[in-house]
Amino acid sequence: MTPAELSLTVLHAVRRAVGDGALRVDVPSRATIERARPGGAGEYASNIALALARPAGRSALDVAGILEERLRGVPGLRAVEITGPGFLNFTLRGDADADLVREVLAAGTSYGHGAALAGTTVRLAGGDGPRAVLVVGT
Template sequence: MTPADLSLTVLHAVRRAVDEGALRVGVPARVKVERPRPGGTGDYASSVALSLARPSGLDARAVAAILKERLHDSPGVRSVDITGPGFLNFTLEDGGQDQVVREILAAGALYGHSSLLSGQRIRLRATDEPRARLLTETVLALLRSQGADARLDPAGERIPVLPAPYEPHLLGTDAARWALLRPAAHDRALSGAPLLVQHERNPLFRVRYAHARSRALLRNGAQLGISAAYAEPVDAPDLLTLLGDHPDVLASAARHRAPDRVARHLEGLADAFLAYQHTVLPLGDEKPSAAHRSRLALAEAAGTVLAGGLSLLGISAPDQI
């Protein structure tokens, strides 16, 4: 179960409680789930009960208890606990992270795309300022990835942005786009020259290099007769967590008109993958096994998510660097 799946599961529990008359509130458009804060338990947590307490006229822990009753038998959820003033804490079934890998390999570059904003009609205003135009174009792609009917309209919403030149003629398309999209819209654009250096200090290089390494591992695995197949759990919690968070990152970036959230997420994912890559293929006299096939499948999944995220930013993901 991914964070996006869990968010929908909790939202369905709220709707059920409202339909049954246990809660008298408006059903929110979405429910946020995140990593538990200090004092929390399990894999994920939600503060939805706290936000519904005042409009329902109930104590937050009472709201949490109502929702817990409707969540305890949800597929993929092992247990639900209430902590603090009314946080819901979720422990997922074993194999939840395994399912993330399988979902990525099944969905390919569309992993993280959803119908979360389906039915929403969003119009954005294009301007002649280069950074604003690029940001608007990228936000439209993010909104469409979440199912929104998103288009340009002279009377539409304008996204505030600190102006900066777009210089593909000097930097190439990839570095020019990263320079404008990686910082938050209200921050200064990045200096272009460091983005052309093929070194680990360059975050754009790390992200694209991580993708290239994932593809190289697949090629090397094929030469050893190892195909990617997720058959058993892999001990790579940081990488698996970031992969599972990807759908929520895309949804958040779309809602907040913030492509920088995708870029930051890709940096973290690339760093986690580059730390993991050395464990994938057999070393020395080690024989290929189901463990290597599973590790290779995780490497393929990481490369798939890196490529998909870069594509939404309009940046290429080369198979070789």
């Protein structure tokens, strides 16, 4: 799961919460996903619950709990944790990177083409240190 896909997944959880009446807010056009801070939980984090708390008339922790319930069991996510005042922290499944590679290979040269993320910067980051060393002979 890429950060862009995670953002769409979080927005889908917000839409579901609004649709079933758990939240009364306008669904934002995007959810910011960032690398989790060093020493923090998970690999990625979002402040969406903090952003929606005031418009929803609820605490950020309440909003985070509502979203966390709707994110449990999502394919590609191993864990969703609520930290601090209402941040959502995400741990991806161990094979999430492999899923992305399979998707890229299946799409071939058409992978990544489209206007859905026009003007958006997406940065992919691996784990700590190299996972493999590639030696190319000439």
